[in-house]
Amino acid sequence: MTSSSSEEVVTLPAPSRNQVYVTISALEGGHLTLPESLFVTPADPEKRSTVPSLCFLIQHPPSIQTLNQKSKTTKLIFDLGLKRDFSGYREAQQHHIAQRQPTTVSPDVVESLRNGGLSPSDIDVVVLSHVHWDHVGTPSDFSNAEFVVGNGTLHLLAHGGGPLYPAALFNADELPHDRSKELPPVTESKEFASHTHVTDHTWRPLAGFPAAIDFFGDGSLYIVDAPGHLHGHVNVLARTAPGKWVYLGGDCCHDKRILSGEREIALYDDGRGGLRSVHMDTDGATRTVERVRRLLGERKVTEEGGGRVDVEVVVAHDGGWRERNGGRFWPGTL
Incomplete structure (x- = not known):
């Protein structure tokens, strides 16, 4: 699978003079077993793989401007x-x-x-890439956290998202209503757009993605609109050191070989005389994959006014990444 878009230069924002960098640690989130044929093509019809559901602790230190205001490190879980x-x-x-x-x-x-010395009560913010069962965890554990989700998510939890995604597959009470906010609509016409409980962030283009939010306002962590998989699906792009970025891809794809071009998104019978994939909008998911692919190391990625930078891409169910990176789980870091 190739695309001319993969040859485009991707430019990331330059660091500011007193740039803040976040620290990322992987977290265990359980494992599930996926049949290869539902996720990639070509596939072995008999192969099933037990894979992780990777989660991440992101720590955002106070900026130099706020050090004298008794600010503390913000602890966010993705x-x-x-x-x-x-x-x-x-x-x-x-x-x-x-x-x-x-x-x-x-x-x-x-x-x-x-295991790394933190309590769930220490967590300030929980951002969910989306609300499928293997990503929502147990929100009630996080009694002090604000929950942030993509626009349309609260409607999806309450009403479902069409015949293939009925309300029965979601729990309307999954998130604490008094501590949950949606990101604003990416476009005014977006389906299921919410106009209540919305954060005051603004979407702007970033690094080839049509819409991203500078979450802390200092260029350290961006929430990226990553449409296709499910309503409200978002990813994270974080600046972790000079010239070093990490892209957390959630379920933009379920197999790293789709990003590398070795495999494509699988299509299968939808039970209604048509074809579907594991994504709500397969075309949208394909476009998101193309945008993420441009961040991979072999592509030309730079910062404004600077040289080549390194972007590590991690998707939620990458068992190979889990096997190779045990030392980067909390209290270790990426």
Whole structure:
């Protein structure tokens, strides 16, 4: 799979004079088992792989301008993995989970945090890439955190998203209503756009992505609109050191070989006489993959006014990454 877009130069924002850098640590979020044929093509129809649902702790230190204002490091988690207690899933969700066995739920995000000396009460913000069952975890663990989700997510939780994504596959009470906010609509006409409980951020183009939000306002962490997989699906692009960035791709794809071009997104019978993929909008997901692909190391990626930079891309279910990077789980860092 190739595209002329992969040859385009990608330019990331230059660091500021007193640039803030975030620290990222991987967190355990449980494991689930995926049949290869539903996710990639060509595929071995008999192959099933048990893969992680990777989550991440992102720590944002106070800027030099706020050091004298008793500011503290903000602790943000991106995705929460699987629930450790499956009774928290609805019946239709549990039917789906039964097709993803074996699963493991220990250690989960909370246990992973505690193993590194943190409590869930220490977490300030939880950002969910999307609200599929293997990413929502147990939000009630995080009693002090504000939850941030992509626009359209709260409507999806309450009402579902069409015949292939009925409300029975979601839990309307998944998130704490008084501490949950959506990012603003990317466009005014976006389906299921919410006009309540919306953050005051602004979307702007970034590095070939049509819409991204400078979450802390200092160029250290961007939330990227990554349409295709599910309503409100977002990714994270973070600046971790001079010339070093990390892109957390969530479920933009479920196999790293799709990003490399070795495989394509699989299509299969939707049960209604047509074809579907694991993505709500396959064409949208394909475009998102193309944009993420341009960040890979072999592509030409620079910072404004500077030289080549390194961008590490990590997707949520990359078992190979998990195997190679055990030392980068909290309290280790990427």
